[in-house]
Amino acid sequence: MTDDTLTPDQIQAIRDRVADLMPQVRADLEALVRIPSVSAASFDQSQVARSAEAVAELLRREGLDVDVVTEGGRPAVIGHVAGPEGSPTVTLYAHHDVQPPGEEADWDSAPFEPQERDGRLYGRGAADDKAGVMAHVAALRAHAGNLPVGVTVFVEGEEESGSPSLGTILEKHGDRLAADAIVIADSGNWAVGTPALTTTLRGGIRVVVRVQTLDHSVHSGMFGGAAPDAVTALVRLLASLHDDDGNVTVDGLDAGEAADIDYDEARFREESGLLDGVSLIGSGSILSRLWTKPSITTIGIDATSIDKASNTLSAKAAAKISMRLAPTQDPLAAFDRLREHLEANAPWGARVTVELEEHGSGFAADAEGPVYDEARASFADAWGIDPVDMGVGGSIPFISDFSARFPDASIIVTGVEDPDTRAHGANESLHLGEFEKVCAAEAIFLARLGALRA
Ligand code: BES
Ligand code: MN
Secondary structure, rough: OEOOOHHHHHHHHHHHHHHHHHHHHHHHHHHHOOOEEEEOOOOOOHHHHHHHHHHHHHHHHOOOEEEEEOOOOOEEEEEEEEOOOOOOEEEEEEEEOOOOOOOOOOOOOOOOOEEEEEOEEEOOOOOHHHHHHHHHHHHHHHHOOOOOEEEEEEEEEEOOOOOOOHOOOOOOOHHHHHOEEEEEEEEEOOOOEHHHHHHHOOEEEEEEEEEEEEOOEHHHHHHEEOEEEEEEEHHHHOOOOEEOOOOOOOOOOOOOOOOOOOOOHHHHHHHOOOOOOOOOOOOOOOOHHHHHOOEEEOOOOEEHHHHHHOOEEEEEEEEEEEEEEOOOOOHHHHHHHHHHHHOOOOOOOOEEEEEEEEOOEEEEEEOOOOHHHHHHHHHHHHHOOOOEEEEOOEEEOOOHHHHHHHOOOEEEEEEEEEOOOOOOOOOOEHHHHHHHHHHHHHHHHHHHHHEEOO
């Protein structure tokens, strides 16, 4: 391949065009945020259909040939526009569904009413991942009428629900998603002012563990002291998952070391909101604890609530556990190790059953080659400094399905998030200055790929 590198003037022209486009891009983003497209089953799914239609319309206006496809799950949008003869094809991914807003009272402005404060746009999905959708639209607009590459846009509607029908979508429509490069705009950058390519993500499993100690609940005065209650047994079982330092005690799991990037405890405390006096858990570098080692979190417990409590030994209790896995870990093998641990550590012979609810693979990119070179150069063009390779502790499970289906495509994971984004939390927000750079980098990346000729 030869690299007909863009001139500095061409790059500046793209940056200027993107700057001019931003007011409309932002208005379109706000319109998307106003649609409460929560894919979780207990929410109104007609809103997810509305957001799919809104995304489809944005793409149609850019001249793409667009379909909304539903394969047993939530609607996804697939659009395509051909590039110049012989040019590569790029598939651009984002998701239009969002997480539930949580407690509205925890928000400083209504979750589905976008509001700007101090250079950030607040709202559920303002970053994760409607800004990812709009970054793709912005890149298309920057090249309107003169696209340097073929582009396929794939905007999924159920990423926040674990992409249950993605396998079927890939089976039925996968041929339309084939590309030389796949840009997944669903991660973020290292810090405001410092771009990053996400080169590893953790995998994960979600498990429900149920504990039973008695045939039926009984009087705590008559039987307490000799019979174990299920809640206490469950709590002891959960406690067995970490050692005193907070390292995961489940045997036989993959764990690696993260790249040696500067990240100190003070920054972690600040970004995570850790309270003074509460210590970190685990050992090794903080980034390896977050990116390349397994972690275990109890995300829900079923037990008698305090207001319904009586002097009773509970017969049953249950917990939901979310486990994050090293990027290379086979999630089903990790589930087997966790199940063995829970069964082997059942306190006082309690009956323990373990059910796998969800599993997803991690990802470790082969972050080399001409496409990665152009991606890094584009980030440097947009920010004025070179991007770092970072991991993230979160998961985008379908990336491994994409990479299995399109083994020759370079997968580039980008995104709009920064350490203050609070994706999934109250007061989720987008840094508008960084957002413009994300849009510019993607527009420049398409131009750079177009200049790469076989
Ligand atoms: N955008 C996130 C993934 C992510 C998290 C990227 C943190 C960068 C940093 C994505 O939308 C997400 O939340 N994924 C879920 C996957 C789950 C539903 C299978 C996650 O990580 O919990
Ligand atoms: Mn996301």
